Amino acid sequence: MTKFSFTFHRPDPNSRARLGRLETPHGVVETPAFIFCATKAAIKGVTSEQMQAEGTQFILSNTYHLMLQPGSDIIHKAGGLHKFMGWKGPMLTDSGGFQIFSLGHGSVAEEIKGRRNSNRPRTMLKITEEGAKFKSYINGQTYLLTPERSVQIQRELGPDFVVVLDECTPFHVDKRYTARSMHMSHRWAVRSLEEFRRHDDDTQKLYGILQGGVYEDLRLEACDFVNNQDFFGHAVGGSLGASKSQMYDVVAMTMANLREDRPVHLLGIGGVQDIFNGVRHGIDTFDCVHPTRLARHGGALVRPENNPKPAREHIVLTNSQFREDYTPIEPDCSCHTCRNYTKAYLHHLLKAQELAAYTLITLHNVNFMNRLLAAVRQGIADKNLDTVEKSWVPEKT
Known part of the structure; x- marks a missing residue:
């Protein structure tokens, strides 16, 4: 009997938003859910135990980085990622493709996120039908x-x-290149699926990725492809456009053409407004480095009512206005940081460059995202997602 299953229901017949239950050998995920990025088998600055204490259900790690350091053989000998890093819940790994192509092209990651400039050295050597040849950024x-x-x-x-290998294209490439790349990614996906089946012992399940860039006919072709392959779930990937509105259009069109019996993950997207938009189209899980990366720059996620600048998702604790602010980041937050420390203390730690600052702010941001998704699930259940959204999404200027 399989250890995996996905079931869902839609409380509101007028909405595609759905509540799901994703069962795995390492526990159940209530969806919609946020997946935190433990890129190198660690959430920067915090432990696996701290992540679980703040209500985290699901994390992911990065195949590209871990194959280079320490090597998948080392992790396998340790008993796998769960034992290696002390994580007791469900996990996902990406295929390594995004990092190969983003680091390799020097700017793909930034372009997918809407930022065009990067000074990263290019490590990609060659893309062929066989696979991707690249140089390690380590040695x-x-x-x-x-x-x-x-x-x-x-x-x-x-x-x-686990996820199939695909080529991740930036939005500046033309439709011809995007189509050629997508078709190669489909052939790679079939090979990934065949390899997966050779050793399938029901301890893992495979996700297929949807490419096609911003082009509707290509996205529809990608939907048709994954719908007819034996994947457990689907991940919406590739370039989603150069603006939020374009991304929302791509997500809407893609979700309208995917089969509904499989969980759907939206790769690399985690803004508060973006989550509400995705949920409304039936997205089940999201991932993004933003909450933890933001913390390492002194940024704390807050609801609009707790922000002096309600048009923003976060406050910057290095700002002088918090030097003598003896209140928690959010008065209604249950995280370890808000229960024990003030903004003045966190401001001091940041100014003194004490590492504890990054741990404490990360814990808050993790808790914030978990509270956000819990509120989203409750809003779906109560059929009042619009009301919930107003209390979480920053005011429009």
Whole structure:
């Protein structure tokens, strides 16, 4: 009997927003849910135990980084990622493709996120039908990552969910390139699926990725492809456009054409407004480095009513206005930080460059995202998602 299942229901017949239950060998995820990025088998600055204490259901790690350091064989010998990093809940790994192509092209990651400039060195050597050849950013060693090797590495890493290898294209490439890349990614996906089946022991499930850029006919073709492959779930990937409105259009059109019996993940998106938009179209899970990265720059996520600038999602605790503010980041927050420390203390830690600052603000931001998704689930259940959204999304200027 399978250890995996996904069930859902829509409390509001007039909305595509849905409540799901994703069962895995390492626990149940109530969806919609946020997946935190433990890129190198760690959430920067906090422990796995702290993540769970703040209500985290689900985390992901990065195949590209872990294959280079410490190596999937080391993690496999440790008993897999769960034992290696002391995480007791469900996990997902990506295929490594996004990092190969974003680091390799030097600017793809920024362009997918809407930022065009990057000074990163280019490590991509060659993309062929066989796979992606690239140089390690650690020691310059050359690697070839094929669809088969990506699945093999993810099997050694041992997460609950693994992802097919795909080429991730930026939005500045033309439709012809996007189509050619998508078709190659589909062939890679078939190879990934075949490799996965060869060693399938029901300890993992495979997600297929939807490419196609901003082009409706290509996205529809990608939907048709994944709908007819034996994937457990789907991940909406690739370039989602150069603006929020374009991203929302791509997500809406894609979700309207995906089969409904599988969980759907939206790759790399985690803004508060973006989550509400995705949920309304039936997205089940989201991931983004933003909440934890923001914390390392002194940014704390807050609801509009707790923000002196209600048009923003966060406050910047290095600002002088918090030097003598002896209140918590949010008065109604249950996180470890808000229960024990003030904005004045956090401001001091940041100014003194004490590492505890980054841990404490990260814990708050993790709790914030988990509270946000809990509120979203309750809003779906109560059929008042509009009201919930108003209390979480920053005011429009």
